[in-house]
């Protein structure tokens with residue numbers, strides 16, 4: 046059975062754990078290029094393909110017609126994890142730019158606003174929660190354009206929402222964004238529900254034949270770190286959402302397809318711009334990697350939506366690399382006030398403001414820590430003068446900043462050249478590519494990647510549970526049954542599985558595993574050596590570089 050493209054290993058990145066940092070950046074660039082050029086036999090389904098441009102154009106026309114009516118309209122963008130954060134990012138961007146009283150643009154993220162910067166994966170598996178959030182967000186509107194984002198065509202939360210829209214097409218126009226062909230949508234059982242994602246996706250495709258629904262699913266190729274949809278799929282999501290909404294809400298009488306192609310080309314140029322600075326990015330990776338290896342922290346600080354890119358990048362390191370939440374964290378100027386998020390000020394749970402960072406976090410940082418400045422202003426830079434942490438500056442305007450550049454270990458100066466505006470959405474793409482490179486590269490240096498796999502993935506939702514099984518199968522060289530046995534032994538820290546454990550639903554295994562560290566590496570070692578879970582754990586303690594421990598054992602077999 047073919048695996049979804051978003052879960053395949055990319056041929057271009059199989060050595061990413063074994064090369065120097067410049068080469069890591071080269072690999073990331075080559076993988077990113079596939080977003081625009083397409084991938085293998087799916088080239089005709091690339092983001093630039095006539096059928097994708099046509100779908101975007103049709104959708105944008107429908108949105109444009111609806112929003113110019115007098116009815117109360119809501120555009121809702123919804124997703125889980127990175128897809129939910131991007132839903133927020135894009136809705137926040139347009140919030141300041143629409144001037145129609147009858148139109149609201151809203152976001153939904155599984156797990157609520159805390160999930161904007163901390164992982165809350167369990168709600169992703171709940172279609173009923175998805176539907177309820179949708180009902181709450183769209184109460185009182187006459188017409189709703191619902192855009193559900195799930196890169197892998199997989200999230201039950203989004204499935205529940207799309208399914209509801211399909212049953213209520215008089216009010217809702219559902220749109221599905223993701224990066225697999227429909228037939229590769231997830232077909233696993235969803236607990237307490239009678240459909241799979243594939244069932245919903247097929248119905249979406251059927252309804253799209255007569256304009257009642259839209260499916261926008263270009264193929265962008267597998268991720269550089271297998272399954273890490275925060276990377277290419279996240280970038281492609283940003284590109285699609287902005288392109289769709291910017292063209293739909295454009296009031297000038299310009300040919301729609303021309304506008305779409307222009308936006309896509311700008312996005313391609315922005316992505317390439319990030320990689321013009323390979324050498325400083327590689328240096329930045331070295332610094333961030335060293336920090337993580339010495340138990341130091343990486344702190345992104347910035348302002349506006351470019352600052353939010355730091356929060357977004359950091360939060361996804363927890364499920365992807367099994368990182369601790371504060372290993373890498375982001376702060377944005379004016380915190381929740383700037384975010385203007387639905388649930389308001391959550392600083393009693395987690396303070397994400399730059400002001401808090403300057404007052405309470407920075408004074409405790411040491412030379413082992415790193416501050417990454419995302420296009421900062423002079424005041425921010427100067428207020429952190431003298432802080433012993435290493436500093437990385439990412440900027441579009443080094444020369445206009447009028448600061449002491451000697452404060453920085455690395456300056457990543459992005460030549461903005463012929464871009465219209467440094468605040469435009471394309472600049473978010475540039476910053477995203479650089480942040481993704483820094484955090485991915487740093488975790489590779491920390492040994493959290495073996496070949497191009499996230500071997501310390503956190504088992505925190507259904508999709509990640511099955512991804513973990515695949516990792517154990519691949520590296521433990523075993524069958525499905527054995528992989529599951531080893532995973533459960535690692536989760537329950539036992540040497541044999543009793544009936545009680547075996548009869549529990551997958552959601553219970555996930556609940557237990559979410560709070561634990563190094564579950565997958567422990568399971569792989571159990572599988573490779575037939576040892577107890579305790580022995581596996583002590584082996585990992587002796588060789589903390591997980592990649593080394595697993596490589597050693599794999600080579601022995």
Ligand code: F1P
Pocket residue numbers: 124125126127128166169194195196197198199200272273274275361364506508509
């Ligand atoms: C949603 C998501 C990812 C995250 C992790 C778990 O994926 O939260 O953002 O990286 O893989 O799932 P999707 O619904 O967009 O495929």
